[in-house]
Amino acid sequence: MAGFEMDVLVVGCGLCGAVIARHMAEPGKKVVIWERRDHIGGNMYDYTDEHGFLVQKYGPHTFHTKKKELYEYMCRYEEWRLYKLNCGAVWDGKYTPTPFNFTTVDTFYPPEQAEKLKKKLSTAFAGRPSATVVEVLEHPDPDIRGYAAFLFQNDYAPYTAKQWGVSPAEIDPSVLKRVPLRFSYEEGYFDDAYEVMPEHSFTRFFENLLEHPNIKVELRVEALERLTVREDRLYLDGAAISIPVVYTGALDELFGGVYGQLPYRSLRFEWKYQEKDCLQPAAVVAYPQEAGYTRITEYKKLPAQNRPGTSYAVEYPLPYEEGQAAEPYYPVLTAESQEQYAQYKTLADKIPNLIPCGRLADFKYYNMDQALERALQICDRL
Numbered sequence: 001m002a003g004f005e006m007d008v009l010v011v012g013c014g015l016c017g018a019v020i021a022r023h024m025a026e027p028g029k030k031v032v033i034w035e036r037r038d039h040i041g042g043n044m045y046d047y048t049d050e051h052g053f054l055v056q057k058y059g060p061h062t063f064h065t066k067k068k069e070l071y072e073y074m075c076r077y078e079e080w081r082l083y084k085l086n087c088g089a090v091w092d093g094k095y096t097p098t099p100f101n102f103t104t105v106d107t108f109y110p111p112e113q114a115e116k117l118k119k120k121l122s123t124a125f126a127g128r129p130s131a132t133v134v135e136v137l138e139h140p141d142p143d144i145r146g147y148a149a150f151l152f153q154n155d156y157a158p159y160t161a162k163q164w165g166v167s168p169a170e171i172d173p174s175v176l177k178r179v180p181l182r183f184s185y186e187e188g189y190f191d192d193a194y195e196v197m198p199e200h201s202f203t204r205f206f207e208n209l210l211e212h213p214n215i216k217v218e219l220r221v222e223a224l225e226r227l228t229v230r231e232d233r234l235y236l237d238g239a240a241i242s243i244p245v246v247y248t249g250a251l252d253e254l255f256g257g258v259y260g261q262l263p264y265r266s267l268r269f270e271w272k273y274q275e276k277d278c279l280q281p282a283a284v285v286a287y288p289q290e291a292g293y294t295r296i297t298e299y300k301k302l303p304a305q306n307r308p309g310t311s312y313a314v315e316y317p318l319p320y321e322e323g324q325a326a327e328p329y330y331p332v333l334t335a336e337s338q339e340q341y342a343q344y345k346t347l348a349d350k351i352p353n354l355i356p357c358g359r360l361a362d363f364k365y366y367n368m369d370q371a372l373e374r375a376l377q378i379c380d381r382l
């Protein structure tokens with residue numbers, strides 16, 4: 001780092017690390033970011049593949065939020081276009097949009113029964129655009145209950161079981177408290193005021209965000225080869241340091257796993273290309289009955305890219321083992337893992353210049369807007 005002093009060290013060049021780095025750089029602090037991957041952007045990283053399609057290396061991302069100020073922050077560094085994500089599911093060879101709606105009823109029920117069920121749903125949930133699956137499962141009418149049970153058995157249970165690596169019988173319907181069933185033909189995955197995709201790319205957003213003379217990004221640097229913790233102090237290359245260290249990696253890794261490895265689920269993406277112009281009806285489609293994989297993302301629909309052929313990624317969930325090629329994507333949140341995380345957090349809180357932030361360091365499943373909000377809270381504190 002000859003010629004560039006360091007006032008702040010940031011570990012990780014994902015959304016949280018990059019936002020905080022920019023905030024510190026603006027008033028004149030020299031910020032160094034160490035990123036172990038060979039690219040910026042964390043899990044939001046996208047690139048153009050060999051067939052000319054913009055694809056997302058770590059799975060499908062769309063930016064959506066209810067909060068204007070978060071959307072406006074994103075607009076400082078990239079232009080955005082409105083984009084409504086459409087998702088779907090296929091089983092028994094039939095396609096339905098998700099969240100499930102009246103098209104689902106028409107698809108899986110004979111016409112007469114479908115009409116009767118839609119009427120019953122509209123009356124039972126009058127004035128409400130949707131309800132959770134759990135509510136519908138508990139309804140006194142057996143036809144209404146039966147509809148939710150049919151969806152649970154064919155989609156939610158097998159899908160969730162594959163996602164978390166358990167058997168469908170172990171899936172408790174209560175985990176679906178937030179999944180809506182719509183009582184209309186309305187489609188669209190999210191109901192947020194701002195639902196957008198970058199005009200150029202997520203990576204372009206990061207390039208602009210990091211474009212500042214006081215920020216130096218160093219890729220392929222494993223921070224924990226140089227940053228260590230001893231007796232509530234941080235050491236850099238063996239020397240104690242007191243500059244702020246923003247840490248967006250996993251806390252168990254920072255503390256050498258003294259309380260055991262925090263549990264995560266990971267994903268393996270199988271990248272494919274076909275000459276055909278359309279693979280599936282929506283950008284992201286779940287395949288609950290297929291062995292091994294959960295869903296397929298067809299990138300030419302995320303957002304629309306008009307060129308021949310199609311590039312897509314098939315998503316296989318798997319357990320995360322530290323040190324293997326897999327990435328820690330989804331924290332497995334149980335009472336036990338929360339307790340384990342709390343122990344690591346207690347260690348972190350004893351180090352005054354350590355600032356943990358982000359999906360890994362906070363051991364939370366943040367969407368991008370939540371990660372951004374969390375980073376901006378830290379910026380206010382700093």
Ligand SMILES: Cc1cc2nc3c(=O)[nH]c(=O)nc-3n(C[C@H](O)[C@H](O)[C@H](O)COP(=O)(O)OP(=O)(O)OC[C@H]3O[C@@H](n4cnc5c(N)ncnc54)[C@H](O)[C@@H]3O)c2cc1C
Nearest residue numbers: 012014015016036042043059061062223249358359367368
């Ligand atoms: C499959 C998938 C789909 C998603 N889809 C959406 C979506 O549609 N909409 C949405 O809002 N959100 C989505 N998200 C969530 C979104 O990816 C996160 O909110 C956001 O990327 C979090 O940013 P972060 O900075 O906290 O973490 P990250 O992006 O994980 O960045 C952390 C960075 O730190 C680096 N790092 C860690 N440890 C070290 C170390 N020791 N040394 C050096 N570098 C280190 C990592 O390599 C990584 O680049 C999705 C996530 C996944 C996994």
